[in-house]
Amino acid sequence: MDTIDDLERQIQELEKANRILTKKLERSEKNRIQLEETHERQQRLLYQAIQGLERSLHELQQAQLQLVQSEKMSALGNLVAGVAHEINNPVGFVAGNLCEAQRSFADLCDHLNLYRTQAPASVLEEHAEAIHLDFLLEDLPEILTSMEVGCDRIRNISTSLRAFARADKDYKVPYDIHEGLDNTLLILKYRLRANESRPAIEVMTDYGQLPLIPCFPGQLKQVLMNIIANAIDALDEYSNGLGYEAIEARGNYIKIQTSVIEEQAIIRITDNGKGISEEIKDNIFDYLFTTKEMGKGTGLGLAIAHQIIVEKHGGLLEVNSQLGEGAEFVIRLPLTDC
Amino acid sequence: MFQVVVGHSNDPDGVAAAVEILEQCKSALQSKTPQAGILFAAPELDHRIILEQICQTFPGIQLIGGTSDGEISSLLEFQQDSVTLMLFCSDEVEFIATVGRQVSQDPIAIARQTAELAKAKATLPPRLCLTSPESLTTSGVTILEGLKQGLGQEIPIVGGTTGDQWQFRATKQFFGTEVLNDSVPILLLTGNLKFGYGVSNGWHPVGKKGIVTKAKGNVLYEVDGQPILEVYQSYLGDIRPSPEYRLAVYEPEGTHWYMRSSNGHYDHASGSITFFADIPEQATVQIVHASRDEIVNAAQVSVQQALERYTGQEPAAALMFSCTGRLYVLGTRAKEEYVIVKDSLNQSLSLNQQLPCCGFYTYGEIAPLKLQGESQFHNETFVTLLLGCQ
Numbered sequence: 163m164d165t166i167d168d169l170e171r172q173i174q175e176l177e178k179a180n181r182i183l184t185k186k187l188e189r190s191e192k193n194r195i196q197l198e199e200t201h202e203r204q205q206r207l208l209y210q211a212i213q214g215l216e217r218s219l220h221e222l223q224q225a226q227l228q229l230v231q232s233e234k235m236s237a238l239g240n241l242v243a244g245v246a247h248e249i250n251n252p253v254g255f256v257a258g259n260l261c262e263a264q265r266s267f268a269d270l271c272d273h274l275n276l277y278r279t280q281a282p283a284s285v286l287e288e289h290a291e292a293i294h295l296d297f298l299l300e301d302l303p304e305i306l307t308s309m310e311v312g313c314d315r316i317r318n319i320s321t322s323l324r325a326f327a328r329a330d331k332d333y334k335v336p337y338d339i340h341e342g343l344d345n346t347l348l349i350l351k352y353r354l355r356a357n358e359s360r361p362a363i364e365v366m367t368d369y370g371q372l373p374l375i376p377c378f379p380g381q382l383k384q385v386l387m388n389i390i391a392n393a394i395d396a397l398d399e400y401s402n403g404l405g406y407e408a409i410e411a412r413g414n415y416i417k418i419q420t421s422v423i424e425e426q427a428i429i430r431i432t433d434n435g436k437g438i439s440e441e442i443k444d445n446i447f448d449y450l451f452t453t454k455e456m457g458k459g460t461g462l463g464l465a466i467a468h469q470i471i472v473e474k475h476g477g478l479l480e481v482n483s484q485l486g487e488g489a490e491f492v493i494r495l496p497l498t499d500c
Numbered sequence: 501m502f503q504v505v506v507g508h509s510n511d512p513d514g515v516a517a518a519v520e521i522l523e524q525c526k527s528a529l530q531s532k533t534p535q536a537g538i539l540f541a542a543p544e545l546d547h548r549i550i551l552e553q554i555c556q557t558f559p560g561i562q563l564i565g566g567t568s569d570g571e572i573s574s575l576l577e578f579q580q581d582s583v584t585l586m587l588f589c590s591d592e593v594e595f596i597a598t599v600g601r602q603v604s605q606d607p608i609a610i611a612r613q614t615a616e617l618a619k620a621k622a623t624l625p626p627r628l629c630l631t632s633p634e635s636l637t638t639s640g641v642t643i644l645e646g647l648k649q650g651l652g653q654e655i656p657i658v659g660g661t662t663g664d665q666w667q668f669r670a671t672k673q674f675f676g677t678e679v680l681n682d683s684v685p686i687l688l689l690t691g692n693l694k695f696g697y698g699v700s701n702g703w704h705p706v707g708k709k710g711i712v713t714k715a716k717g718n719v720l721y722e723v724d725g726q727p728i729l730e731v732y733q734s735y736l737g738d739i740r741p742s743p744e745y746r747l748a749v750y751e752p753e754g755t756h757w758y759m760r761s762s763n764g765h766y767d768h769a770s771g772s773i774t775f776f777a778d779i780p781e782q783a784t785v786q787i788v789h790a791s792r793d794e795i796v797n798a799a800q801v802s803v804q805q806a807l808e809r810y811t812g813q814e815p816a817a818a819l820m821f822s823c824t825g826r827l828y829v830l831g832t833r834a835k836e837e838y839v840i841v842k843d844s845l846n847q848s849l850s851l852n853q854q855l856p857c858c859g860f861y862t863y864g865e866i867a868p869l870k871l872q873g874e875s876q877f878h879n880e881t882f883v884t885l886l887l888g889c890q
């Protein structure tokens with residue numbers, strides 16, 4: 163009897179277990195379908211997210227390029243006054259000489275006309291004296307030559323400006339870095355001149371034997387411009403605290419030295435300006451870091467210089483400096499494209 | 501005295517399940533007679549038979565409940581496709597069940613009358629109201645508004661709306677032996693009742709805030725003038741709306757927020773998405789984010805809140821209302837919710853036996869956010885309610 167009851171109970175329990183298991187199977191099928199749908203949604207989400215990221219990355223790169231270009235333009239903008247002055251000088255000088263040449267030319271024409279009317283020798287003699295003919299004949303070629311020099315200077319400046327503003331190709335080209343340095347110095351010339359608070363800044367160049375370097379010339383000149391302009395700023399700031407004579411005794415200079423060491427072109431730009439303190443040395447390459455007053459500093463110069471040298475050219479940009487001891491910026495560029 | 505027992509069966513056969521839960525309850529009750537009960541059952545079970553069996557065994561019992569997306573108890577812990585029953589016996593607490601029918605015809609008035617009727621039947625002032633209203637035919641927010649009007653803002657209302665396992669076709673409410681839809685059953689508790697509640701969700705807002713420029717009830721049309729479907733698609737791509745669509749809705753004061761989640765219904769033509777509950781126009785909204793860990797952890801936060809707020813020393817039982825959206829996100833980790841709650845209760849109360857617990861996964865949770873605050877309608881939350889006499 164007992165065993166039959168037992169068996170019946172066991173059968174009932176098995177039946178219940180069977181019902182529950184069947185239900186669980188159904189549930190697990192439902193869950194599997196749900197899982198599939200969720201998986202598909204997650205995949206699409208992931209895809210969307212990746213696309214979004216790629217898009218933002220692209221936009222970021224575009225924005226960065228634009229920033230570089232606009233920083234360059236704003237650097238140029240800052241130089242406009244100086245460059246205008248630089249051009250005005252030879253223009254004034256050519257214009258002054260032009261008046262002189264016109265007057266001399268008119269006198270010469272008069273004299274020639276006297277010859278054509280077959281005036282007597284005494285009249286010719288008298289006129290020659292009156293117009294200082296001997297001096298005129300000597301002076302006019304000189305006036306013309308110096309006008310040519312003035313025009314050359316204007317042409318140089320305009321070429322440099324154009325070269326500086328020109329957008330680069332999207333691949334590197336072999337380039338003479340010394341030309342870039344000279345261009346940049348020419349554009350900055352006005353800022354190097356003496357002014358009321360300090361004597362002229364002496365630029366000492368020591369160019370070594372450099373091959374043509376594969377690079378983006380426009381970007382590279384932008385770097386040189388940023389570093390040299392900073393050096394001039396540092397010298398201006400240093401001079402502010404000192405008297406004119408004290409500065410004259412010490413001498414303001416910027417030294418530019420180039421060389422090749424171990425497959426690298428090295429450009430050292432050294433100044434004896436105010437130098438950089440330890441506290442800010444780590445920050446000077448940061449975006450928007452500046453110690454200059456509003457309107458003067460943007461804090462972009464070195465950040466962009468760093469980006470151009472390191473990321474675009476696979477080079478290095480280092481600084482050596484101590485407060486009050488001037489500063490040295492060292493650019494290292496690989497000789498071959500990597 | 502406040503004795504609470506639970507039964508829980510995962511037998512898909514209605515009769516067998518009813519027999520099993522009643523066996524479990526009777527043996528725990530030791531011949532005491534319960535005055536009230538609350539029943540949560542999977543949608544596919546034969547609810548009529550189960551309700552009849554309970555009412556036959558305990559004539560006159562005040563019984564409410566409804567269909568659920570998942571069931572929790574201290575007996576079988578987390579289950580789906582099961583039925584769980586909690587029974588209450590007390591000589592210090594009075595229980596009155598009433599129901600409002602065809603509530604969608606006039607949600608506020610019908611809910612108010614249902615509450616007023618229960619109040620009229622009670623011999624003592626109301627202390628707490630439990631409810632398991634319909635979720636599909638009308639807005640849970642308006643039903644709650646009616647209940648608050650009938651009871652007074654100061655009486656806490658706790659519970660959850662009934663579900664149908666993401667079918668969104670029909671949910672059922674239980675009242676005595678009746679299986680209803682479009683109704684609002686309530687269980688009013690009066691007398692020497694001690695309780696504490698907690699609400700937590702684990703989500704946090706991320707991204708851009710926006711202003712709701714067009715909404716009607718629980719249908720959201722536009723945020724910042726842009727169709728909400730487009731807003732989501734700009735984040736999620738061209739995928740069909742799903743439970744991924746959740747929003748934090750800020751209170752007018754601007755710092756507190758509650759959650760709304762989509763029930764998966766949307767309309768391409770108008771670019772609208774339907775949510776589990778109302779979203780007011782001009783409200784500030786923001787997309788929300790959470791990890792599974794944060795979601796599971798919210799259950800513990802909710803229990804801790806309930807323990808801190810408990811008005812007595814020794815709770816005799818716990819009810820839990822967890823959002824079906826949590827179930828969806830937690831997947832296989834859904835069972836951790838109860839485990840973390842159990843551990844938290846055991847640790848804090850140092851009991852020598854398991855505290856009777858019962859709960860279900862809802863389409864919307866109801867509880868006050870703050871102590872003495874008005875009851876509110878939530879999505880994505882875990883609500884804990886502790887009950888007792890001591």
Ligand SMILES: Nc1ncnc2c1ncn2[C@@H]1O[C@H](COP(=O)(O)OP(=O)(O)O)[C@@H](O)[C@H]1O
Pocket residue numbers: 388392393396433435436437438446447451452453454458459460461462463464465488489
């Ligand atoms: N040659 C230098 N000597 C001293 N300080 C320098 C020199 N070059 C750069 N710095 C410091 O680095 C800062 C950042 O330079 P930069 O990025 O070019 O921005 P900006 O020139 O607009 O301030 C400068 O503000 C300055 O303090």
Ligand SMILES: [Mg+2]
Pocket residue numbers: 388391392461463464
């Ligand atoms: Mg600078």
